[in-house]
Structures are given as structure tokens and as C-alpha cells.
Amino acid sequence: MAELEHTVRKGEAPALIWWCMFGGPFAWACDLGFSYVLEQHTCSTGHHYVLHVITVVCAIIALTGLAAGMAAYKRVPEEANDHGVRPMDRTHFQILFGMVFSIAFTIVIIAEAVPRWILHPCQ
Amino acid sequence: MAISEPIVLPHATDEVRLARTWAQPRGFWGWFMNVHHTAIGVRFMVTSFIFFLLGGVLAAMIRLQLSRPENHAIGPDLYNQIFTIHGSTMIFLFAVPMMFQGFGVYVVPLICGTRNIAFPRLNAFSYYIYVVGGLLLWVGLFLKTGADAGWFAYTPLSGPQFTPGKRSDFWAQMITFTEVSALGVAICLATTILRQRAPGMTLNRMPIILWEKLVLSFMVIFAMPAVMVVSSMLLMDRTINTQFFNPANGGDVLLYQHLFWFFGHPEVYIIFLPGAAIVSTLVPVFARRHIFGHLAIVTSVVATGFLGFGVWVHHMFATGIPQMSASFFTAATLMIVLPTAVQFYCWIATIWNGRLQMKLPMLWVFGFFFVFLIGGLSGVMLASVPVDWQVHDTFFVVAHFHYVLIGGALFPMFAGLYYWVPKITGRMMNDLLGKVHFWLFFIGFNMTFFTMHFLGLRGMPRRVYTYPPEMHWGGLNMLASVGALFMAAGLIVFIVNFFQSKARGTLAGPNPWAAGSLEWATSSPPPDYNFTELFTVNGREPLWDNAPNQPIVSGVRDDIPEVLITNSLDSEPQHKDEMPGASIWPFLTSITVSIAFIWSIFSPWGIAYGAIPVVITLIGWLWPRGHSPAPRQPALEGRWSK
Ligand code: HEM
Ligand SMILES: [Cu+2]
Numbered sequence: 108m109a110e111l112e113h114t115v116r117k118g119e120a121p122a123l124i125w126w127c128m129f130g131g132p133f134a135w136a137c138d139l140g141f142s143y144v145l146e147q148h149t150c151s152t153g154h155h156y157v158l159h160v161i162t163v164v165c166a167i168i169a170l171t172g173l174a175a176g177m178a179a180y181k182r183v184p185e186e187a188n189d190h191g192v193r194p195m196d197r198t199h200f201q202i203l204f205g206m207v208f209s210i211a212f213t214i215v216i217i218a219e220a221v222p223r224w225i226l227h228p229c230q
Numbered sequence: 231m232a233i234s235e236p237i238v239l240p241h242a243t244d245e246v247r248l249a250r251t252w253a254q255p256r257g258f259w260g261w262f263m264n265v266h267h268t269a270i271g272v273r274f275m276v277t278s279f280i281f282f283l284l285g286g287v288l289a290a291m292i293r294l295q296l297s298r299p300e301n302h303a304i305g306p307d308l309y310n311q312i313f314t315i316h317g318s319t320m321i322f323l324f325a326v327p328m329m330f331q332g333f334g335v336y337v338v339p340l341i342c343g344t345r346n347i348a349f350p351r352l353n354a355f356s357y358y359i360y361v362v363g364g365l366l367l368w369v370g371l372f373l374k375t376g377a378d379a380g381w382f383a384y385t386p387l388s389g390p391q392f393t394p395g396k397r398s399d400f401w402a403q404m405i406t407f408t409e410v411s412a413l414g415v416a417i418c419l420a421t422t423i424l425r426q427r428a429p430g431m432t433l434n435r436m437p438i439i440l441w442e443k444l445v446l447s448f449m450v451i452f453a454m455p456a457v458m459v460v461s462s463m464l465l466m467d468r469t470i471n472t473q474f475f476n477p478a479n480g481g482d483v484l485l486y487q488h489l490f491w492f493f494g495h496p497e498v499y500i501i502f503l504p505g506a507a508i509v510s511t512l513v514p515v516f517a518r519r520h521i522f523g524h525l526a527i528v529t530s531v532v533a534t535g536f537l538g539f540g541v542w543v544h545h546m547f548a549t550g551i552p553q554m555s556a557s558f559f560t561a562a563t564l565m566i567v568l569p570t571a572v573q574f575y576c577w578i579a580t581i582w583n584g585r586l587q588m589k590l591p592m593l594w595v596f597g598f599f600f601v602f603l604i605g606g607l608s609g610v611m612l613a614s615v616p617v618d619w620q621v622h623d624t625f626f627v628v629a630h631f632h633y634v635l636i637g638g639a640l641f642p643m644f645a646g647l648y649y650w651v652p653k654i655t656g657r658m659m660n661d662l663l664g665k666v667h668f669w670l671f672f673i674g675f676n677m678t679f680f681t682m683h684f685l686g687l688r689g690m691p692r693r694v695y696t697y698p699p700e701m702h703w704g705g706l707n708m709l710a711s712v713g714a715l716f717m718a719a720g721l722i723v724f725i726v727n728f729f730q731s732k733a734r735g736t737l738a739g740p741n742p743w744a745a746g747s748l749e750w751a752t753s754s755p756p757p758d759y760n761f762t763e764l765f766t767v768n769g770r771e772p773l774w775d776n777a778p779n780q781p782i783v784s785g786v787r788d789d790i791p792e793v794l795i796t797n798s799l800d801s802e803p804q805h806k807d808e809m810p811g812a813s814i815w816p817f818l819t820s821i822t823v824s825i826a827f828i829w830s831i832f833s834p835w836g837i838a839y840g841a842i843p844v845v846i847t848l849i850g851w852l853w854p855r856g857h858s859p860a861p862r863q864p865a866l867e868g869r870w871s872k
Contacts, residue, residue: 118797118798118799118800118802119799120799132533132536135536135540136536136540139540139558139559139562142555142558143543143555143558146552146554146555147552150552189434189524189525190434190435190524190769190770191434192430192432192435192768194432194799194800196432196434197432197433197434197799197800199434200433200434200525201433201434203525204525204528204529204532207525207526207529208529208532208533211529211533211568212533212536214565215537215561215562215565218561218562218564218565219558219561219562221561222554222557222558222560222561223554226553226554226557227554228552228554229552230552230553230554
């Protein structure tokens with residue numbers, strides 16, 4: 108609590124909150140990039156499970172963003188809101204934003220998993 | 231006796247001193263030296279509007295040519311140049327410079343409550359370089375060297391083998407010019423938004439349009455280099471025999487498509503997001519309430535900024551990409567619809583819960599809802615693969631993308647112009663003429679482009695200069711061409727309205743719409759120093775939310791052009807910075823850079839020798855001069871509690 112308070116008061120945000128905000132898009136970029144690059148590879152080697160591993164790992168990475176947000180949320184004082192002027196209000200906003208983002212990008216990662224259940228990599 | 235010093239009344243000193251400090255240079259050379267953001271922003275708007283009209287003239291020629299079968303008024307070669315330059319002009323010389331640079335440069339510093347944009351000279355440079363790029367493309371057309379490989383200039387068609395001569399080179403360098411311009415402005419806008427917001431405009435209170443311009447600036451910074459690289463590679467293939475896109479020597483034509491669409495799809499959002507942001511700005515003003523779902527809209531805008539970079543392969547489904555890889559991008563493409571849907575819900579909810587005032591700008595917003603929705607529906611049709619196979623490269627596609635481009639950019643643009651022109655000129659636009667403009671344009675637009683859906687379904691391919699009568703496409707084509715006349719009439723009404731109201735319109739006063747953001751807190755048009763007093767902010771709509779005793783910023787000097795710098799997250803005052811003043815160097819640098827770029831079309835040595843004058847002008851630009859004032863901490867007068 109005190110540490111968060113201290114960083115926030117300086118006009119900054121702790122790494123935890125940055126991760127909460129941008130971990131989701133990072134995980135999604137990894138998912139898309141690795142899946143695109145390794146698709147041919149899984150076809151030629153027959154290791155089809157690799158594509159599912161990518162989904163699971165990236166979804167977990169995105170969800171750690173949510174976890175980071177929830178952990179940070181607990182440390183924000185009750186009276187913080189998302190439109191006030193205090194640094195804690197801004198932090199509250201960042202955390203809400205990050206939690207929405209983490210969930211949204213997890214959903215995108217799952218959407219990108221669907222073709223792996225239906226199609227064959229060598230098609 | 232010499233002329234005596236002017237006597238200044240005590241209470242007027244601030245204004246007089248500010249006016250002297252920030253005065254924009256006048257006269258012929260003054261025009262080239264001006265670096266104030268309101269002047270440059272207006273120039274971006276006016277110039278891109280002129281390019282819009284020029285592109286519109288080409289569109290009229292297309293419609294004239296296609297109005298009846300077996301028409302040979304325009305031959306195939308000229309027709310290719312016309313549709314290519316129409317598309318390139320509308321995208322690169324109109325849509326982005328208007329929606330991103332024009333509105334952004336004019337409005338953002340005012341909404342931030344600051345006195346000038348960050349890096350004003352870079353901003354001015356960006357304007358001149360854009361103008362030269364636009365002229366290059368058009369001079370090419372008049373020299374019978376008009377680009378003719380379509381607005382995306384695919385290789386190998388645009389390569390040295392199939393397009394000899396200089397046509398594709400003119401196109402490729404036009405890209406370099408316009409993208410340098412967009413990059414420059416992106417840096418200015420991002421810095422202004424992150425460091426020059428009024429105290430109290432914390433991250434969570436930033437108006438949607440600032441969020442959108444911030445996201446857009448980052449999109450430009452990541453997307454534009456891809457297209458600059460690809461157009462430079464094309465130029466090198468064509469001038470110094472590199473083989474990037476020549477498969478015979480180990481090159482790869484698909485590389486061109488990957489790089490182009492890695493820019494091209496974000497570009498679609500670079501055109502649409504500003505339109506959406508204008509809607510998000512206008513809807514609360516005319517619904518008389520705060521926007522519903524501020525956080526939801528902000529997350530949607532930022533999410534679009536990310537997702538926009540992960541869908542480019544959907545433009546390349548016909549290139550033999552493995553099915554599963556393609557479907558990853560289909561999935562992402564379907565997901566990117568969600569943020570737009572969220573924004574639509576928030577707009578409707580705001581209107582639903584507010585007290586709607588159906589003023590002129592709102593008419594255009596409703597036009598946007600209608601037109602963009604139809605474009606979205608035909609987009610859903612195209613997303614179905616069998617449908618796409620049927621109508622690929624037909625007029626169905628032309629209909630679809632004009633619904634989204636004109637719906638997503640042009641309708642919000644007119645909404646924004648009717649809304650902000652009173653700020654820019656100080657006078658209201660005529661309401662009746664505005665309505666005439668709307669209905670002519672709206673009806674004409676649907677006549678022209680709705681018909682094209684049917685033409686496409688009946689098999690009329692795009693990019694053909696004529697068609698035989700047996701196809702029975704004549705009637706619908708005639709209807710589409712008549713619609714274009716209506717649109718042209720609407721535009722004429724708009725131009726007449728603009729000049730008439732500029733001369734004789736009713737005075738607007740500072741805040742004719744009783745809006746809430748800071749640009750309405752100063753006179754219309756704003757003085758050269760934007761604001762007499764620097765405001766602090768107490769909510770998302772400062773003019774609605776401010777307390778009666780809202781503090782103002784003091785301690786920013788008025789005898790030198792100083793601005794307040796605040797921190798990015800909490801917009802706490804940090805220090806002050808002296809803004810560079812008027813200068814001829816940005817203009818001179820744009821000239822030397824242009825010479826180098828254009829020379830390089832004709833000889834690779836253009837880059838080597840051309841760099842010398844560029845360096846000289848850059849030295850002139852960066853030459854240290856003047857004083858650096860003793861730093862003094864800014865202060866906030868009155869109550870400023872946390
Ligand atoms: C204002 C009235 C307009 C009319 C009547 C019009 C008409 C047309 C027509 C008929 C074509 C197809 C030419 C062909 O394939 O043979 C076309 C192409 C195109 N238009 Fe428009 N247009 C208008 C405005 C715009 C605007 C505002 C934009 C963008 C913001 C735009 C962007 C494009 C693009 C990108 C192409 C594709 C060019 C190519 O095939 O390379 N147009 N237009
Ligand atoms: Cu796309």
C-alpha cells in the first residue's frame with residue numbers, strides 16, 4: 108500500500124499497473140506472431156500440439172494482467188473514483204482500463220484458437 | 231517629437247504583452263515563417279479540402295465516362311491514371327491530412343488549454359512537405375506521367391518491367407512526402423497531449439478526442455514507416471536495379487503486399503478513428519450531458535489502435551497463405567468490430583439519456599450513423615468467403631468502401647466543420663444552406679453508391695474504362711452518375727455557405743454551442759496567444775464542471791513565448807518551456823528535402839548530393855540563438871488541493 112501510494116504520488120505508475128494495462132495486447136501480439144510463424148513448422152514436423160501450447164501460454168500471460176489489476180485494485184483506497192483529480196483516481200482509472208483490456212485480449216486470443224480446433228495446419 | 235509610446239491601460243497589459251509576444255508574422259514572407267498551430271491547422275484543412283475537390287473532379291470524370299456504355303471520351307490509359315490518382319488523392323492527400331493533421335493541429339492545443347503545439351517548427355515543416363508531395367502527384371498527371379497502377383501500386387505491375395517510365399516513381403515519392411508529414415505531426419501531437427495539458431486534465435479526464443489523437447499518433451508512428459520503406463524499395467527496384475520484388479532474382483512480390491497492408495489496414499483506422507472521435511465530441515454537446523461510458527470508449531479506441539496492426543493479412547487471402555494462418559487474421563478481424571460496436575452503443579446511450587438538440591452538426595452525425603451502418607453491413611457480407619469470391623473486384627466492393635470511407639470520414643468531417651468553423655472564422659455557418667447541403671449530398675451519395683451494389687452483383691468489374699451495352703449496366707450507371715451531380719451541387723452549396731458566412735455570418739461569440747471543452751473558453755477566432763489566462767480543469771468537460779473559484783495558472787511569462795509543461799499522467803505543473811518563434815527555416819528545409827526526394831526519382835545521386843543543402847538548412851534551423859530565461863516555477867493561483 109505504502110509503496111504504491113509513494114509511486115503514484117510522484118506522478119508515476121508502478122510496473123504492476125503498466126503490466127495490467129499492456130500485458131493483454133503483448134500476449135495477443137505474441138499469440139498472433141508465433142502462431143503465424145510456427146504454423147508451417149507444425150505442419151512439417153507434425154507437432155500440432157505446439158499451436159495449442161501457444162494459445163494456452165499466451166492466454167495465461169494475458170490473464171496475469173488481470174491478476175495484476177486485481178492485486179493493485181485492492182490497494183487503492185475506497186474513495187477513489189475514475190474521474191477525480193487525485194493520483195489515486197487516475198490509478199483507479201488505469202486499473203479499470205487494464206482489467207478490461209486483459210479480459211478483452213484474452214477473448215481475442217481464444218477467438219484465434221478456434222481455427223486450431225477445426226482446421227488442420229497442413230490445409 | 232517622435233511618436234510617443236502607446237499608453238496602455240493597466241488592466242489591458244497582459245493582453246497587449248501577450249499579443250506582442252505571440253504575434254504571428256504578417257506579409258508575404260510572414261506567411262512562410264508562421265509556426266502557430268491555428269494557422270498551420272487551417273492550412274492543412276484548406277489544402278486537403280482543395281485536394282478533396284480535385285479528387286472529386288476526377289470522380290466526376292469517372293462518373294461521366296461510365297454514365298453510358300461504349301463511351302470513348304476517356305481512353306483506357308487515361309482512365310487508369312484517373313482512378314489511381316482519385317484513390318491516392320482521397321486517401322493520402324485528403325482523408326489523412328484533413329482528419330488527422332488538420333483537425334488535430336488546430337484543435338488539440340486548444341483543447342489542452344495551451345498556447346502552441348509542441349515543436350511548432352516541425353509542425354510547419356510537415357505542412358510544406360505535404361503540399362509538395364501533393365503537387366508532385368498532380369503535376370505528374372498533367373505531364374502525362376500520372377500514376378496508373380491503382381492506389382496500392384502492387385508489384386509486379388508497378389515495377390520496372392510492367393510500368394516503365396516515371397509514373398510509379400512519382401507515386402512512390404508522393405508517399406514518402408505525405409508520410410514524413412504525418413510522422414512529423416504525430417510527434418508534435420503526441421508530445422502536446424502528453425506534456426502540455428492544463429493542470430487537472432489528468433489521464434482519466436482526458437477528453438475522448440485527445441485519447442483518439444494520442445492513439446492515432448502512435449499508430450502513425452508505427453504504420454507509416456512500413457509504407458515509406460515499401461515505396462522506397464519500389465523506387466530502388468525501379469531506379470538502381472535492386473531486386474526486392476523480383477522473384478526471378480530471389481525477390482518476393484508478396485513482401486510488397488505484407489509491408490503495404492501492415493500500413494494499409496491501420497490506415498483505415500487512421501481515417502475512421504478521427505471521425506469517431508468527432509462524433510464522440512459532438513454527441514455529448516448536443517445531447518447536453520456527459521458522454522456515456524467514457525472508460526468504455528477510451529478502451530475501445532486504444533484497443534482498436536492495437537488490433538488494427540493484427541489484421542493486415544485479410545487483404546491477402548487470395549495469395550495462397552495457408553488456410554489456418556489466414557483464419558487467425560479472420561478471427562482478429564471479427565474481433566476488431568467489437569470496439570466500434572461499443573462506441574456505437576455509448577453514443578446511442580448518450581443521446582437516449584440526454585436532451586437532444588437537433589442542430590446542423592448533429593444532422594451530419596446522424597448521416598454518419600446511417601451511412602456507416604450500411605457500409606458495415608456490406609462489410610459483413612464481404613467477410614463471408616463465398617460472397618467475397620463472387621463480388622471480389624466488382625463495383626460491390628467500390629460501393630462498400632465508399633460507404634465506410636465517406637460514412638466514416640466525410641460525414642463526420644462535415645459535422646466537425648459545421649461545429650468548429652465558427653471557432654475558426656468567428657462566424658456561424660448558415661443553417662438553411664447547411665441543411666440543403668446535407669440533403670443534396672446525402673441523397674446524391676446514396677443514389678451513386680447504393681446503385682453500385684447492384685452493379686457489382688450483376689458482375690460489373692471495377693477499374694474498367696467502359697462496358698458493352700449488352701451487359702445492361704447502362705441504366706444503373708446513369709443513375710449513379712446523376713447522383714454524383716447531386717453531391718457536386720451539395721459541395722457548391724457548402725463552399726458558397728462558407729464564404730458567405732465568413733463575410734457576413736452572425737457572430738459566433740466564444741461558445742455558440744455551450745460546449746464543455748477548453749477551445750470554447752477563448753474568443754472566436756482565438757487570439758495569437760490562444761488564451762489570456764491559463765485554465766485549470768475540474769472534470770472531463772472543463773467548462774461544464776469547473777468550480778466558480780477555479781484557480782488559474784500564474785507565473786508563466788508573457789514577455790517571451792512560454793508554455794506550461796505538465797506531467798503525462800497527472801498533468802501536474804512541472805516546469806515551463808520557451809516555444810520557438812517564427813522562422814523561415816522549416817520552409818527552406820522543406821524545399822531542400824523536396825529537391826533531394828524529387829531528384830532521387832531521376833538519379834540515385836539525388837539523395838547523395840541533395841543531402842548537402844538539406845544539411846545546410848538543418849544547421850540554419852537548429853542554430854542556437856536567443857536567450858534562455860531564468861527558470862521560474864509556475865504557480866497556481868487560488869485553491870488547488872489534491
Ligand atoms: C465524392 C464523390 C466520390 C465519387 C463519385 C467517387 C467515385 C469513385 C469510383 C466510381 C471509383 C471506381 C473507379 C473504378 O474502379 O473504375 C472510385 C474509386 C476509389 N475511390 Fe472514390 N469517389 C468519391 C469519393 C471518394 C472519397 C471521399 C474517397 C476516400 C476518402 C475515395 C476513395 C477511393 C478509392 C481508394 C478508390 C479506389 C481506386 C483504385 O481502384 O485504385 N473516393 N471512386
Ligand atoms: Cu484491412
